[in-house]
Amino acid sequence: MKSSARPSDVVQPAAHLRLVSDRAGSDTSGITLSGVSKTYRSRDGDVPSLRPLDFHINEGEFFVVVGPSGCGKSTLLKLISGLLPPSSGEILVDGEMVTKPHGNVGIVFQNALLLPWRNILSNVMLPIDMQRLPRAKYLERARQLLKLVGLEGFEKKLPWQLSGGMQQRASICRALVHDPGIMLMDEPFGALDALTRERMNVELMRIQRETGKTVLLITHSIPEAVFLADRVLVMTERPGAIAAIYDVPLPRPRSLDVMADPVFTELVQRIRKHFFSQGSLD
Amino acid sequence: MAEARPQSALSKMLNAAWVRPFLFLVFVVIAWDLAIRLFRIPAYQIPAPADVVAVLRTDWPELLRQCWPTTYATVCGFLLSALFGIPVAMLIAGSKTVESYVYPLLVFSQSVPKIAIAPLFVVWFGFGIIPKVISAFLLGFFPVVVSAVQGFKSVDPDMVDLARAMQGSRFQVFRAVNLPHALPAIFSGLKVSVTLAVVGAVVGEFVGSNSGIGYVMQRSIGTFDLPTMFAALVILALLGVVLFWIVDRIERLVIPWHVSQREDIVFAS
Numbered sequence: 001m002k003s004s005a006r007p008s009d010v011v012q013p014a015a016h017l018r019l020v021s022d023r024a025g026s027d028t029s030g031i032t033l034s035g036v037s038k039t040y041r042s043r044d045g046d047v048p049s050l051r052p053l054d055f056h057i058n059e060g061e062f063f064v065v066v067g068p069s070g071c072g073k074s075t076l077l078k079l080i081s082g083l084l085p086p087s088s089g090e091i092l093v094d095g096e097m098v099t100k101p102h103g104n105v106g107i108v109f110q111n112a113l114l115l116p117w118r119n120i121l122s123n124v125m126l127p128i129d130m131q132r133l134p135r136a137k138y139l140e141r142a143r144q145l146l147k148l149v150g151l152e153g154f155e156k157k158l159p160w161q162l163s164g165g166m167q168q169r170a171s172i173c174r175a176l177v178h179d180p181g182i183m184l185m186d187e188p189f190g191a192l193d194a195l196t197r198e199r200m201n202v203e204l205m206r207i208q209r210e211t212g213k214t215v216l217l218i219t220h221s222i223p224e225a226v227f228l229a230d231r232v233l234v235m236t237e238r239p240g241a242i243a244a245i246y247d248v249p250l251p252r253p254r255s256l257d258v259m260a261d262p263v264f265t266e267l268v269q270r271i272r273k274h275f276f277s278q279g280s281l282d
Numbered sequence: 283m284a285e286a287r288p289q290s291a292l293s294k295m296l297n298a299a300w301v302r303p304f305l306f307l308v309f310v311v312i313a314w315d316l317a318i319r320l321f322r323i324p325a326y327q328i329p330a331p332a333d334v335v336a337v338l339r340t341d342w343p344e345l346l347r348q349c350w351p352t353t354y355a356t357v358c359g360f361l362l363s364a365l366f367g368i369p370v371a372m373l374i375a376g377s378k379t380v381e382s383y384v385y386p387l388l389v390f391s392q393s394v395p396k397i398a399i400a401p402l403f404v405v406w407f408g409f410g411i412i413p414k415v416i417s418a419f420l421l422g423f424f425p426v427v428v429s430a431v432q433g434f435k436s437v438d439p440d441m442v443d444l445a446r447a448m449q450g451s452r453f454q455v456f457r458a459v460n461l462p463h464a465l466p467a468i469f470s471g472l473k474v475s476v477t478l479a480v481v482g483a484v485v486g487e488f489v490g491s492n493s494g495i496g497y498v499m500q501r502s503i504g505t506f507d508l509p510t511m512f513a514a515l516v517i518l519a520l521l522g523v524v525l526f527w528i529v530d531r532i533e534r535l536v537i538p539w540h541v542s543q544r545e546d547i548v549f550a551s
Contacts, residue, residue, distance in 0.1 A: 081447045103449040113441045117462050117539040129458065130450035158539055178448070 028095030029059040030214060031080060031182065035089030038075050048239035049075045052089060055233065055242065057216060059094075059181070062208055064217045064225040067235030067243075068275060073218040076240070077184045080216065081105045094181060103131055106175025106213075108185040112167035114159035120146065120170050121155035127178040138177060145173040148207065165196040172204070176211060183208075185217040189224075198256060201227060205254065222271050226264055227254065234274050243274050326506050333509040338516065345517055351494040353521060355411055355483040359418020360476050360525070366419075367426030367475070368468060374427070375434030385431075392424045397485050404490035414486030414494070421482030422475035429471025433464030466540050469533040476529050480522045495521075 038050040049072040057063045067073050078084040080091060082101040091098040093105075106127070114123045124142045128135055146152060149169040151162075159167055168188060175183055188204075189197045205228060208215050219225050225232045226248055234243040246267060250258055258264055295301060315331050317323065325333065338345070370388075373380045396417060403413035437460050445455040487496025495514050502510040 078443065083443050083447055101447050101449050103447075105447060107444055107447050109440050109444065111438075111440070113438060113444055115441075115459065115462070117537070126445070126458065127448040130445055130448035130454055160541075 028092070030061070030094070031057040031216070032092040033080075033089065034092075036079060036086045036091055037088045038072065038079060038084065039087045050079075051239045051241040053240075053242060055245065057214060059214055060212050062205075062215045062217070062228055062230045063233065064219060064229035064231070065233045065235060066219055066222055066225045066271065067240060068237050069220065070238050071235045072238060072240035073235065074186055077107070077186050077216070077218060080182070081107060081184055103127075103178070104180045105182045105184050106178070106180045108168070108171050108175050108183065108188040110187040110190045112159070112164070112171040114167055114170060114174075116159055119156050119158055120151065120162070123159065123170060124173045124177050126174055131178060133178065141179075142173065142177050145176055146170070148210070149173055149203065165192055165200060168192065168200065169203070172207065176207075176213070180213070182214045182216065185215065187219055188217065190220065197224075202256065204228065205252075209253065222268050223259060223264075226250075226267050226271070227256075227259060232267075232271060234271055236274075244271075246271065326508060329509040329512055334512040334516065337509040337513040341510065341513065345495075345498070345513060348493060348495055348498050348514075349517055349521065351411065351414070351491075352480075352483050352487065352496065352518075355414035355486060355494070356418050356476075356479045356521070356525065358411075358415045359420075359482055360422050360472075360479040362415065362419040363422035363426050363475050363479065364472060367423050367471070368430050371427045371430030371434060371464075371468075375431050388424070388427060396420050396482065397489070400485055400489040403486070409490050409492060413490060414483050417486035418479040418482035421485070422479035425474040425478065426468070426471040429474070430464060430468045433467025433471075434460055436467070437463045462537075465537050466542070469529070469537065473526060473529050473533075476525045477522045480518060480525065484518065 033053050033055055035052045035054060036050065037048070037052040040047045040049055053076075065073055065076065075084065079086050080093070080098065082098045082105075085099065093102065096102070114120070115126070118126070121139075121142060124146065125135065125138065127133075128138045128142075143152075143155065146155060149172060151166060151169055151173070154162060154166070154170075159170070162170070168191075172188070175185075189200045192200060201224060204215075217225075217228060229248050232246045232248060234246070235241065236243045248267065250261065250263060311331050314328075318328060318330050370384070374385055375381075400413065400417050403416050407413045407416070441459055441463075442455060445459050450458065483494070484496035484499070487494040488500055491497045495518055499511050499514045502508070502514065
């Protein structure tokens with residue numbers, strides 16, 4: 001592992017650099033980013049999206065990233081899943097360097113992105129088809145996952161016959177069916193109404209506890225971040241850099257009541273200040 | 283007041299999908315007949331519907347016989363459009379380089395009036411079936427390409443990323459995501475294409491042929507035999523409708539999941 005000293009060329013305003021937590025252990029499991037940056041090449045010249053990032057996500061951790069829109073959060077997700085190569089630095093997943101899609105991730109986007117011509121069950125089975133894994137072996141697992149998220153009996157329905165929340169739950173099953181170590185979620189509940197969203201948060205927390213996956217979740221909502229996370233990474237505006245990483249010292253399992261806890265509200269306030277000091281959250 | 287029961291049977295029949303266009307057709311024919319009587323239009327300008335029907339009855343075997351070459355040329359031309367159009371669209375949608383080279387030329391070639399170059403095909407390929415097939419193909423090709431390109435390009439990039447992140451190969455991702463996604467657009471292109479292929483085949487028959495409905499029309503115009511010409515038009519229209527209907531049926535079989543085919547209810551939690 002690298003030493004904890006950061007490369008000196010990283011431009012990070014001291015005011016934003018409030019590392020309340022840096023639990024970066026020295027084990028190889030989990031996700032490690034060292035000096036990872038991304039610059040998009042476009043016709044109008046280079047567009048920096050991410051400034052060099054260094055952080056470590058422990059195995060089984062619920063890690064949430066909050067930041068203003070356009071700060072490169074989604075780029076971060078594509079880098080870790082291997083869809084995009086970083087411009088510099090390296091990403092290690094369980095000690096292996098990521099250079100191409102590695103299949104050890106399940107991805108959930110803001111839209112459920114279910115294929116309209118496949119029924120719910122065969123949508124969930126898509127990763128199995130893509131990775132050419134034995135169908136018969138995973139079919140039972142797919143059914144159990146659908147049961148876990150409360151979609152039992154909807155296996156043969158087509159996606160449009162389900163509500164938005166149900167579709168998103170099916171897409172969570174799809175992200176889990178090939179038993180990846182990591183779940184990457186890009187504003188997974190951003191398109192849902194507030195009530196459904198709260199319920200999905202509770203449900204997601206339960207699913208994460210039952211499956212023990214490492215979760216990297218990206219969100220705009222600070223209360224959602226604090227409610228879900230073991231640690232919250234706050235990002236600066238584009239090009240994105242780490243403003244701070246916070247521990248969330250709230251005990252698990254958490255219920256929605258935790259939102260009234262002084263620790264919770266204080267942490268939300270503290271994170272919110274980052275955005276007021278650098279502009280709006282959009 | 284009308285009673286509810288018997289009326290429902292009648293209104294059900296009136297509401298059947300095929301009855302409405304049929305009723306409208308009857309209305310048009312009556313208006314046509316009335317116009318001829320009222321304005322005393324001479325038969326060498328527009329024939330009366332009754333004359334056209336009479337020709338359709340007496341010359342039916344001959345018209346049917348002439349219908350086959352046209353149908354054959356249309357179907358061959360249409361199948362070629364689909365066979366070449368869809369792969370070309372795949373290349374154009376898949377590669378910016380191919381698109382920049384090919385697409386403008388394709389649009390350019392489309393602006394060339396086919397009827398002007400159709401005689402060339404006769405010079406090259408003689409009076410057989412080939413010039414007609416080529417003519418039908420040239421008219422049917424473009425709508426397939428344009429629609430299919432649009433279909434292939436409108437795939438959600440996130441969906442493709444998702445499938446790629448599942449370690450799907452390029453071909454697997456294409457087969458599982460891009461192709462089915464493009465099918466509705468491809469079919470709408472095919473439906474336009476099949477009707478245009480009929481026109482193409484007739485154009486081919488106009489310029490040089492000794493069989494087919496287009497040939498019958500050409501010949502009857504020459505002799506001012508307007509009832510026969512109109513009868514040929516009716517046959518052509520029927521041919522177009524039947525072919526369109528067949529493509530429409532195939533579409534329903536292939537993409538039953540599409541929005542346009544939905545009738546079921548929505549579940550909500």
